[in-house]
Amino acid sequence: MNVPTCRIFRAAGALCLFAASWSMVLGDAGSVPEEWKLPAEWVQLKAGKGRELAAGQCVVCHSVDYVTTQPPLGRAAWTATVEKMRAKYGAPLPTNSVAPLVDYLVSAYGKPDAPK
Numbered sequence: 174m175n176v177p178t179c180r181i182f183r184a185a186g187a188l189c190l191f192a193a194s195w196s197m198v199l200g201d202a203g204s205v206p207e208e209w210k211l212p213a214e215w216v217q218l219k220a221g222k223g224r225e226l227a228a229g230q231c232v233v234c235h236s237v238d239y240v241t242t243q244p245p246l247g248r249a250a251w252t253a254t255v256e257k258m259r260a261k262y263g264a265p266l267p268t269n270s271v272a273p274l275v276d277y278l279v280s281a282y283g284k285p286d287a288p289k
């Protein structure tokens with residue numbers, strides 16, 4: 174083997190050793206230390222019909238705190254928020270999930286609508 178080829182092989186060998194030792198440290202993906210795991214934060218969402226939908230759609234881009242720390246909003250305000258997420262920020266919400274999401278948000282984080 175000529176010298177340059179040998180160098181490449183040595184570099185590859187070192188890389189392999191490096192990767193192997195890291196995989197020993199990390200183990201398989203299922204066994205990362207508890208403190209390294211991201212919290213399943215959507216569990217903070219209040220129970221209610223539509224919670225799974227919100228858990229799937231509303232924590233894609235930001236933390237669930239954006240939802241849970243809002244003051245109680247009426248239906249119009251939640252509708253406007255969900256529409257803004259969809260139209261302005263590009264949330265990939267199917268149009269038929271807007272109404273069920275708004276229903277959930279109003280019942281879990283809303284306030285009764287002002288009398289007309």
Ligand code: HEC
Pocket residue numbers: 227230231232233234235239240243254255257258262263264265274278
């Ligand atoms: C495509 C990304 C995306 C998705 C999905 C998304 N949001 Fe947002 N959201 C944003 C961005 C961007 C902001 C503005 C962040 C900032 O100002 O720091 C925001 C802000 C908010 C705020 C703060 C108030 C405001 O109007 O800016 C609320 C409440 C909110 N989102 C609720 C929701 C809800 C409810 C859903 C699910 C229907 C959702 N978001 C899904 C991107 C998204």
